[in-house]
Amino acid sequence: MPRPTFDRLAPDKRARFVDAALDEFARHRFAEASVSRIVARLGIAKGSVYQYFDDKVDLFRWLVAEHGRRRAELAGAMPAEGTVWERLAAAYRAGVAEWQGDPRWARIGLRSLEPTDEPRLEALRREHQAAVASFLEALLRQGQAEGQVRDDVDPAVAAHFVQGVLTTGLLSALFARLDTDLEGWVAAPRAITEREAAALRDLADQAVELLRRGLAP
Amino acid sequence: MPRPTFDRLAPDKRARFVDAALDEFARHRFAEASVSRIVARLGIAKGSVYQYFDDKVDLFRWLVAEHGRRRAELAGAMPAEGTVWERLAAAYRAGVAEWQGDPRWARIGLRSLEPTDEPRLEALRREHQAAVASFLEALLRQGQAEGQVRDDVDPAVAAHFVQGVLTTGLLSALFARLDTDLEGWVAAPRAITEREAAALRDLADQAVELLRRGLAP
């Protein structure tokens, strides 16, 4: 929902703007993110932002949508086959890869799940949260049908646990390994050594392995 | 680190103040919490807050510390015996009990883990996060020693996964079961039926069972 002006913007100008906005909203939650700070950093007029977007909410929503588009592109090749665990592992290795790339976009993805005082963002949040939950629930249900998940597990409940491991848990382990935390990494991402990259892939595998054993018949 | 004036306060005045502050910081994150709202609700002078505490940060830190004290008291009887899983289950049933009691204190506990723009709260956050992680890590290490956790698990890593299941995951499942969410529950807690209480205990058991199987040798 950006204005046409935004699409017509000269590519480098547009890129600079997106970069600044991305940075701001990655570093601060919606309420604390400051339009003034964005323009100050860019050295452009405050009014310009409102040529591109209706308001702060509109700008934030665009960032979230853009993140969705970027992730969809990356995840294009996600396999619909294999065991539940293979598919989960593939999905979350992709997630880890996202954090290795520009972690600010990954941070935006999480922002969309954060509660806000702004009512116009509530629907978005609930929608995103529901999407994650039902994706995992369906996966578990399929796992039961295929005999990879034991029957006395309630898929609706276990989905929350799986999300806990793979979102909070995996990220937390990830940043501990990189000796920083979410905020620190977003603020000052650094190149990843091959050694670290291997370790991270290993982390995702460990998480999935825990879930596999935990839910297996 | 409240000022001496706070300690000397008449007990009922002090209690009323704590209640109002607790409510405010449970309902809103640090940045959105409003000193004005607290005093408005209490009908006291704004200046009073600054007689008791240095500033908003100081007040928040006291609440977090007070929560620690209260939890320590509740958890005093936590068994240092039994298998790792029995001890985990006991710990998290206690956690669930905390949410059934005054969920506002429980919310404060989580607040201390939320990132903020306020630099003076960063250290606190990191410290709390580290405490949780090392408690779980120690538990897992002990589990390995006692043969309840398999040896190819890295306790430092698995601790994050366990935290993911038991914090994000368990709470998420909890509130889904109560048909609300974290914010809703803090804003308007209601009595829990015996039926629900049983269901909640069951949730904690399911979470621990998942971890037990997931980490068992």
Added chain:
Amino acid sequence: MPRPTFDRLAPDKRARFVDAALDEFARHRFAEASVSRIVARLGIAKGSVYQYFDDKVDLFRWLVAEHGRRRAELAGAMPAEGTVWERLAAAYRAGVAEWQGDPRWARIGLRSLEPTDEPRLEALRREHQAAVASFLEALLRQGQAEGQVRDDVDPAVAAHFVQGVLTTGLLSALFARLDTDLEGWVAAPRAITEREAAALRDLADQAVELLRRGLAP
């Protein structure tokens, strides 16, 4: 004082522009009228307005002048004969007719008498106000000469009273009869039934009758 470009504009483009500007300035006082709204509605570039007119003031002044030209044309046939009251009645029936036609032009006529923060419009306003006053004063003076207005009336003073009845008063009665008000009528003019038209002509007659009796010898 539009720029030459405005005159050279293709007739239909020009007409569309005038219509949009007319609408905007009829619905909103000068300060609230929005150039942005005009161009948005027309789908033309903002810069275009400044190709046609120096600025917002210039545009407004042209509308007022254009209104004067249109009214002069309509009033061309105004009788210079008959008693003062016949001439007044004719003038104000013409006025009522103007409101029945495109009330937006009529509204522009009134706008020119409204005070503004814009200093460059002050002279215009005073000039128009003076024109109305002196027209009525001359009429009353002639009435005295012809014995239709009593001699102890001060024409310079009574002119203001007459204007009060025929502008504020008559319009006010008019819109009360149509069960709306000035703003409502401009925003959504509707066709007038023959019955209403008769009632309105009657209103003008009542107003003039009041003045006739009030000023007669």
Added chain:
Amino acid sequence: MPRPTFDRLAPDKRARFVDAALDEFARHRFAEASVSRIVARLGIAKGSVYQYFDDKVDLFRWLVAEHGRRRAELAGAMPAEGTVWERLAAAYRAGVAEWQGDPRWARIGLRSLEPTDEPRLEALRREHQAAVASFLEALLRQGQAEGQVRDDVDPAVAAHFVQGVLTTGLLSALFARLDTDLEGWVAAPRAITEREAAALRDLADQAVELLRRGLAP
């Protein structure tokens, strides 16, 4: 609806504030009146205004209400006896007196009848407008009952004409006599000579005389 803070204000501070606000809202319509200008002129902090009033609307409404109170006090002695014309004359001499006093308060009275884009002021406006109309209509109806107004006059219609003469008309004549206009007088009121005062009283009499003759049987 000012906050208690406003009532508790030191009298001279309060008076200075009222004076500045009065000036701003007398000189500018609601939309153009500027809170920033008020505080700049007073040399106080912007926040102070919001210690006294909820917002700009609240401040404006207080001024209107205060004007009502001041007028009510002045008009305390308004005769409920005498002919319709005597009562009208008394009412409007009082009105003229108001303009001779601090014309800014009188201007505020008129402001309450001006249309605004602010929806919360619409109800106020309609209410005030209706009060004036029904006061005059009742007066005319009584006049018919007592034989001072002829029966073929429609009181609901004539009320608008009377208001036109006594509001727009009388004020217009008044300021013409003082060789200025409404805005000018509010901006720079000056002392009135005894000679002028007499002339003004005479104006009100002339207006009423016109109406008396115009409406008499």
Added chain:
DNA sequence: TATGAATGAGTGTTCATTCAT
């Protein structure tokens, strides 16, 4: 010890106008 008025930097947003293309 309590008060609460004053502060002022901060917020998001609007809009007439300009000017390079």
Added chain:
DNA sequence: TATGAATGAACACTCATTCAT
């Protein structure tokens, strides 16, 4: 001649904090 992105001063409003009483 038309375009429309850029501008920047202006707006109303918020809120933690201070300090004289």
